[in-house]
Every structure is written in C-alpha cells, then in structure tokens.
Amino acid sequence: MNEKPPTLGDEIAARISQLGAISETPEYLARVFLTPEHRQAADLILSWMREAGMSAHFDAIGNVCGRYEGDRAGLPCLMLGSHYDTVRDAGKWDGPLGVITAIACVADLNRRGRRLPFAIEIIGFADEEGVRFASTLLGSRAVAGAFDDGVLVARDRDGVSMRDAMVQFGLDPEHIGKAARARRELLGYVELHIEQGPVLEQRGLPVGVVTAISGATRLAASLAGVAGHAGTVPMALRRDALAGAAECIVAIEEFCKRDESGLVGTVGCITALPGATNVIPGKVSFTVDIRAPGDMHRKRAVADVVRRIEAIAERRELALQIDVTHENRSVPCAPWLKSQIADAVTAEGFPVLELASGAGHDGMAMVDITDIGMIFVRCRGGISHNPAEHVDLADADTGARVLLRFIENFRPRNFAT
C-alpha cells in the first residue's frame, strides 16, 4: 500500500466534523455552556490532547487544558487555543478550528519527538459566545482571573442560574478562581480563528495576521416625531420619524465609508411605530454598532455619528434620545507576536495581509495576563454563525502549517536574538 499520508488539513477537517456532530439537537448545531454536549465535547477534545502527547484536564470553569512540556518540565508556556462552545444554528468552524489546529500542531511535534525551549499549552474555552447566560468570554475571563461572580446569578431561558447549572454540571462555583493563571506562567496567547468576514477571500489569501480586536460602541437611538394620516398631512407639515431615521442611516453609512482605516458602522435593528401602511411613523428606534481598530478612532467616530444624528433630528424637529448601550475597548495584538506570525506566513509562501478583527475573541480577556496574537483563516463568503460556515481543506492545512512554523520558530519576547 502506498497511500498519500494525510495532511494536517485532512485530520483537522475530520475532527471538525466529529466535534460538529455534538449538538443539543440533530437539527442544527448548538453546543452551549454547562450542558451534556459541553461535557461530551470536552471529553473528546481531552482525548485528542492526550493522544497528541499532552497532559490534559478539565478546569474549574469547564475549559479543556492540555500541556505539552518543553525540553524540560515546568517551563513557561506559549498558550494556543480558542473556544469550543457555539451559537445556536452555528457553523462547525468558529472556535473549534483554533483548538483542533493547535492540537494537530502539537501532535505533529510529538510524532517527531520534538521538544521546544518552552512548554505549549492548548486551551479550549468553555464559553466565548455567551449564548446561555448572555455574558460572553466566560472561559477566558476565568483564566485571566477576571471572572465576574455577579454573572453566577444570571439565568438561562429556562430560569436556571449559572450557579445552579455549574453545580448540576459537577463544577463548584466557589472554585472558579482556580482556573486563573498567573502572568509568569505564560509567554503569550495566540489564537487561530476563521476570519468571519470576506477580506481574505476578496484578496485571495488563505491566512491573515490580525492587528487588533476592534473596540465596539453600541448606541440605541430613538426619534419621535408626529404620527399622522399618510393621505392628509402635506409633506411640508410632516415630522416623519422614519424619514429622519433613514437620513441618519444613510449618513452613518456615508461617514463610515469615507473612513479608510477599518471603521465600520451598522444599523442592525429598526422599529417604526405605529407601523401601518397608511400612517406616518411617529416613533422610530434603531441601533448603531460602531467598531474601529483603535479606541481614539472609534470614539471620534462615535462622537461624529452622534453629532450627525443630532443635527438631523434638530433640523427635522424630531425629539432624539440616544444612549450608549455597550462599549468595548480595542485590544491590540502585540507587535512582536504579529511579526513572528507574519514571518511564518511568509515562510509558508504567502503575502502578509494585516487586518483587524471586527468580531470579539477570547484574546480580549487574555490580554489582561499576557500578550496576544491572532491568525485568521479564510472562510467561504465571510459567512459565520451560520450552518453555511465553511473553510476549505487546503486553507485549514495552510493555517495549521503557519501555526506549526510559528510555534517551531517562536522566540519569547525577552529572548535575546
């Protein structure tokens, strides 16, 4: 028999499918924090870790943790990972790709008996999406020692508190602190993740180097005018809240389009009341989501957008209420990690494309205890959080080879070159 040996990509794609079959329902993929599926997926990942030559355990918050010792025991580690929970009706790649790829890299080192002058740890975070308790990054916050105990009283849609769910799952809510890691144990945290956007595909590249996880500001705006009969109120006498909101939406889009450094602005929700074909809308509410790689950049943009909305409301004599409902600072990737990732990309024969991550990731929590870096892998159509989420086998393989090369060439920050 003379078969072509399986690539890292083959192995990864097979495991993505295996993990993707663990779901609360066969109808769609949903793997949520502190459920039987959580446990089942954890057991599978732990087995893969051990098979790759790692010691592995389930931590106090439900993360899966594997350790591959360096050339002597007890060295600080390069931590790799991502999350293994999903949204509801999810794709199979968002999260698991980072965990499975890291395991494939370590398995490769292990097969070759290769030990490095640092340990490698792989972590699969138990809850990044925040589906069950509407609070994201639970796994990585615990590891970063920043878990907020207040979340334990949050309840899921069945009224079960996180505290009770942990106990039922077999975890002790009093011991979450045990999941926390110390800064000195970590050399850095590097996550490989699907891009969840269309930029790599548009540029024809399998991988990209992340510059920062963009900060985000969310606004809730409402405009109040005067409802009226669609036939009897002349155009000049109207105070149409929806026409006002439409002007705001166009202005937000125009403003963000003019920016050339990664600013994005989205109006995702809109409600017009009373909402009848023959009635001029008297009240309209809409959301605005603004993200930029830099905090100053975003804050200036938010201020500009708010000013534009205010001016439109004033000119149209609409009462405006506008509030910030959510704000996340930007998290930059460490330049030294970025440059080592870029070197690996180049060595694999691809041009280096730097891009910001508009979506949130576990690095936002991990940055509290270590420097972070991220590798993006192209996903088809930029689609994620959707069963249509897809990564080509060749791209999964390229991602793994970049990560493996990055690991093998990794020099800790204070390593004298």
Add this chain to the structure above:
Amino acid sequence: MNEKPPTLGDEIAARISQLGAISETPEYLARVFLTPEHRQAADLILSWMREAGMSAHFDAIGNVCGRYEGDRAGLPCLMLGSHYDTVRDAGKWDGPLGVITAIACVADLNRRGRRLPFAIEIIGFADEEGVRFASTLLGSRAVAGAFDDGVLVARDRDGVSMRDAMVQFGLDPEHIGKAARARRELLGYVELHIEQGPVLEQRGLPVGVVTAISGATRLAASLAGVAGHAGTVPMALRRDALAGAAECIVAIEEFCKRDESGLVGTVGCITALPGATNVIPGKVSFTVDIRAPGDMHRKRAVADVVRRIEAIAERRELALQIDVTHENRSVPCAPWLKSQIADAVTAEGFPVLELASGAGHDGMAMVDITDIGMIFVRCRGGISHNPAEHVDLADADTGARVLLRFIENFRPRNFAT
C-alpha cells in the same frame, strides 16, 4: 327668561357627545358594523331625523336614511351625509359630524317651515371604515348599487361571516340590492367631514372646499442583500439591505417634497432581518403609500418612485421585489358643486381654500351614481382616528352655517341660471 338661543354648533356638539357614548366598550370608542351599538346609534339618528321633520328608515345594508320633501312630494333630492361607524379607539367626530350637521340644517329649515324646490335626503352610512370585515365603504357601495356580494363571505376576528352577521342583526343579505338608489333620484351628494389633516389649522381657516379625493397606490418593496457580521465586513464589501432601504426612503421623501400639487408619499412599515444589533441586515421590507389629487399625477409619481428604488437597488446590488398591493383611482369633486360650496363659504365671510382629501370617503362610492362635493371642517392638530380628535364648537357651527347656506342656495346642475 332671556337666554341666548343655542347655535347650530351647540346642538351639534351635544349630539356628537351623545352618539360618541354609544360604543362596544366604555374604555374607548368603537362602533362597528352589525353590532348592538350599530343598532343603538341608528335608532338615535333616526329619532333625530324624524324630530327634524324627515321621514326616516333603516335600509337594507343598515344605513339610516331620512327624507325632507321639497316644495312638492317626490322631487329628486340633494343627498347629504357621512358615516356613523368608527374605527376602534376612535374620535367622536370622524363621520358623525357630517350626519349630525346635515340633520341640524334640515331641522333649522323645518323650524322655519322652509321647503325648497328639491328634496333633501340625509344618509348615515353603516360602514365606511371597514373595521369588522376589512372591506371599506360597504354602506355607500350598497347605495351606489356597487356592493360586492363576495364580501359576504368575509369573516370578522371571531370568525363570523358578514352574511351570518347580517342575519343575526335582522337584515337579509339577499336584499342588499334594495339599498341601491337610481341616478335620476339624486341631484348630487355633498358630505361635510373633518379634515383629518393639519392644513386648515395651519391656514387659520374653519372650513375648506374639497377638490378631489386623492387616489392612492400602495407598494410593497423588499430588498435582499447579504447579512453579515457588523464587525467583520468592511464597508466597501457590504450589501446592506437596510442602508439601501434608507436611501429609498430619503429619495421618496425628497421626490414628494419637490412636488407642489398635493403629492404625498409615506413609508409607514419597515422590517429589517435578521434584526440584531451586530448583524448587517440582509433583508428589508417596507411599504410605500403614494397619493395625489389626480390619477395621471399619481401614476407618474409611482413610476418615478419605482424607478428611483430600482436604481438604488441596482447600484447597491440588492435584489428588489416591488409590487402594487392596492390602487384607488382619484375621485374629483364636481366643479359645479365645488363652486356652490365656495359661494357659501364666501357668504359666511371666510376665504375659500381648496384642498384635496388625502383620506378616503363615501363619495368614492357615491360618484358612481351622482356628482359629489365635500366640505372640510378644521380639526385640532389634524388628528383623527384617535380619542384626541377634536373640533371647536365655533368651527362646528361655521361648518353647519356653510352647509345650510349651500342648501338654501343650491341650484341643481341643469338648473338654468
């Protein structure tokens, strides 16, 4: 005792309140077709008609009909009227003002023993709003001989068909045709109604002369782009259906505002999917309601609006579906009636303001058998279909004096001057 005699306005306002108390619930005003309230209101109006010296009867569709003979019996009639059904959570004035004012005018003629060279008939239409069976102008269509028997199978929200409701009410659905009137019996139909818009108030006038009941076209539009993550899709790669819809809404408003002959365009409903703060909307549906006093004018406007929406969709690469869901032709008021109404307004000492009716009225059905005219009375803030609907007593009085003068000076169309 030397009291100031009550004005027509006093009498009208008192009866408006009396009729406004007849409702399916004390919580709000709702008087719907073929209900006990319908019957109770009819009996009250019939009693007022008889008190005013008229013969009065309940017709085959549930309209109330009163006749005040002219200087000899059996003459063709000038028909006056409006409707006495209401929307739910209605105001007291929309409809009843026209019926009650006409009765007040006849009562005044009767008190003075004044007979005219034509009969006067007053009709209170049983269903103009179409609340119960979602089909409007039922009363006037029956009188015009244009009742559509297909409506008899329509069901109300409790599942009762109109046919069964008529039988339960004591009317014979087979005899609706008996409500129809012949063209030769009528000299014209003139309706006094609240404006339901803010134009008279803005001009500081108690009454106005209606030029036409505007035709209306309703469109249902939907734009499909690509949903995506609000953080990960750069502005330049988006196909945001809501941004596209917003541009359409702004364009519709701009287009209608530039028109100076009564065109109005309204987007009353909008839905953006999936409707999450952090997701670019992939699909947006909205309605467009376009009205103009003239049909050519409206049709040209609809074509222009559709062209603009198509151009926006094409430029943004959004799939567009746009359909006409409703179309009503414009109904002009007869110039000879308009001019006699204008003469009455002038004689009462007010400037003549001509304006189109953007709302629909029973004249839209009556025009099938006779010429129509309308008098608008100012209503506070242009508000109607709302408990806040209000007409000042002085304006109700002015409306009545204009109508009375119009009646007394009325010359049928073929009357040689």
